Amino acid sequence: MKKILIQLLPFIKKYKKHVVLNVIFNILNALFGTLSLVSLIPMLDVLFDKTNRVKKEPVWNGIGDFLKYGNDLLNYKVSGYLENGDEQIALLIVIALVIITFALKNLFGYFASQHVMYLKNGVLTDLRNDMYDNIINLPLRFYSKRQKGDIMARILGDIGEMQNSLFIILELIVREPLNVIFAIGMMFYINWRLSLFVLVFIPTAGFVISRIGKRLKSQSLTAQQESGRLISIVEETLTGLKIVKSYTAESVFKYNFKNSADRLLKLSNSIGLRNNLAGPVSEFLGITTIAILLWYGGTLVLVDKTIEGTTFIGFMLLAYGILTPAKAISKASYKVKNGMAAADRVFEILHEADTMPDIPNALELNEFKSEITINTISFKYDDDLVLKNFSIKVPKGKTVALVGQSGSGKSTIANLLTRFYDVNEGSIAIDGNDIRNITKKSLRDLMGLVTQDSILFNDTIKNNLLIGKQEASEEEVVEALKIANAWEFVKDLPKGIETNVGDAGNNFSGGQKQRLSIARAVLKNPPIMVLDEATSALDTESERLVQIALENMMKNRTSIVIAHRLSTIQNADEIIVMHKGEIAEQGKHNELMAKNGTYKKLVEMQSFD
Known part of the structure; x- marks a missing residue:
């Protein structure tokens, strides 16, 4: 007592x-x-x-x-x-x-x-x-x-x-x-x-x-x-x-x-x-x-x-x-x-302590200038390594796609980039600054995240988007919806952007929810976009509409795209093929197809030319 x-x-x-x-x-x-x-x-x-x-x-x-x-x-x-x-x-x-x-x-x-x-x-x-x-x-x-x-x-x-x-x-x-x-x-x-x-x-x-x-x-x-x-x-x-x-x-x-x-x-x-x-x-x-x-x-x-x-x-x-x-x-x-x-x-x-606190006098990084560097990182959730000596560079303005079978470690990269977890070995740096030396808030302010699970909260469309930028005007909200290809259904709703999305967004279809999630990322307007299998749960028609929204959003931005459906990343500046936490192949779409290796097999398995 x-x-x-x-x-x-x-x-x-x-x-x-x-x-x-x-x-x-x-x-x-x-x-x-x-x-x-x-x-x-x-x-x-x-x-x-x-x-x-x-x-x-x-x-x-x-x-x-x-x-x-x-x-x-x-x-x-x-x-x-x-x-x-x-x-x-x-x-x-x-x-x-x-x-x-x-x-x-x-x-x-x-x-x-x-x-x-x-x-x-x-x-x-x-x-x-x-x-x-x-x-x-x-x-x-x-x-x-x-x-x-x-x-x-x-x-x-x-x-x-x-x-x-x-x-x-x-x-x-x-x-x-x-x-x-x-x-x-x-x-x-x-x-x-x-x-x-x-x-x-x-x-x-x-x-x-x-x-x-x-x-x-x-x-x-x-x-x-x-x-x-x-x-x-x-x-x-x-x-x-x-x-x-x-x-x-x-x-x-x-x-x-x-x-x-x-x-x-x-x-x-x-x-x-x-x-x-x-x-x-x-x-x-x-x-x-x-x-x-x-x-x-x-x-x-x-x-x-x-x-x-x-x-x-x-x-x-x-x-x-x-x-x-x-x-x-x-x-x-x-x-x-x-x-x-x-x-x-x-x-x-x-009394549970934050095991990933900001270090004293952590750096406030307010802009992204040159590149993201992932340098020989290894990581495990429990006992087995999910990533092993993994290294890539993502220059500013470029799109890098990560592909591979389930369990190859693609989504783990997204978790580490946004510092939901810390690497066990190696480092991830933005403009040469180790992200562990950057405040979590300023790091995440530089990034927009769109996941496979389009998470919406039981509130209005407007308030769901304002999570990304709380001081945004109504005009900015509408513009973000247009870029995300979502305005076409939102404008026909009786209450428009004041419509409640329901519990977990259940008042809308999967494709509509995903486009609203993309609109939220667009409104935030970050220099770096992380797309974690953003279209994998959609039907063909919804995927087409969401893909257009993604392409609109990714213009003039640095993007890391984790993809299950390979049709969505054929235009990427570089494609990284992952296998059991390591890089199996890397290059552009045509180069990888010409190698007649793992990537081509993945494409053929999905019936793409």
Whole structure:
């Protein structure tokens, strides 16, 4: 718990004003909560004619004598009315005292709750924002072996669990312990022997409850991990719903979902059983203590006559009043276990370091002047090398195409150029500057990326394009659509560029989505274009339209084209034929055809002349 609070401290410091005010109002709430119960004793004294008659006005002797002075002053005022036969006025005074103390207790409790609300919501929002920032900043390698659903569960479910569980301690850490401390202090003031019975209850209850909740944190962590798996199954099912239905694999996915849901059910029930024990156990222990107090206190009232019956009733109210905060603390201790497990998962992401940070004083490269150099690079995702001693040069204004069979390492070049991954050996340089010495932002600002998967976001056409250039005018957006051969269908839409593309762009065909992706790259207007199999998923007619859009976009630009369909790259300045991460052949289309080697076989396999 201490470790988690230390990690939360930087977030809490921002709201220290609310922390201070919450503590102040909680102190006042606890103080008047105790006084409100004590104020019932004078009312009972008046009702049962047990008021201690004070005929001489008490003298103030300093703060140390506060309780005695207050009690004597009240008895002095009430005694005056009782002596004059004005019992109703005396009763009205003590009732007013009860109302005032209860009103102040609730008023200060309201103020305390308001400030802890601002603190809690502010901290959780900052946590969620920082977590999202880190999720976006972390390199792709971090996500290569993680489930998206688990990440989603952490930023949504686990932070929600922290709000419902861990942050309850912010509400209880001051208020409830103070309620107990003030009540016990007043009880000792009234009768120290009776108070000792109450003190036996607190550690006993704490020990019993801690034994019940011992395994709660580990179970909660397992439950949250299972919740992440459940969300992953839902996310994967929705993403691949066409495949699921076309292969009639609904039963497989239903089985996987049901298994995960059943595991989560068992864990939730186990956690719930332990949580539900906290209240009854603490209440039973409290009632047991009250019963002992009734027996022992009744003896002091009826046999020893060392305490008035009305005072004993007030004492019992204070003792019973301890049960509420004690019960709240015990239940909170269970919930906090859930919150701690959730916090561990949240802070794991928050503290995940960027393994590809910009170096100190990294170069801001604002223009591309001469060439891209890939110099004897080797790279592996896991154990096996995907690229081996690979070298090429791409002069400014030229188009270089990379071709080869699947798994030859073509798309890996795109990942390394855009620095989604770093090379294991060798270097990639722009104008002689190693890209590892360039800020990632300025590097990527020089490049436009069009991938095989035309990724669009659930927003308008205009806003999808503005991702490339946020300050672009509407005229620039339309011009980019025209260059990308997309204006021909966008202009006929009822809302034009304000049309929503739908989830993942599903309101449009594959060819239309790809042309919108190209328009986004055109609007960005970078000097370097990286096209990663931009037409491989299209039909012949869509490919033709997209190819025209690509040719329009590539004019006067340096382009690296990763191609599966060889018809799209015949006019490239140089074609690199790749095989198992190495260069098999390179040259222009006609030169490679004349060699009668790997390239020609690839062309013939695709039935091109």
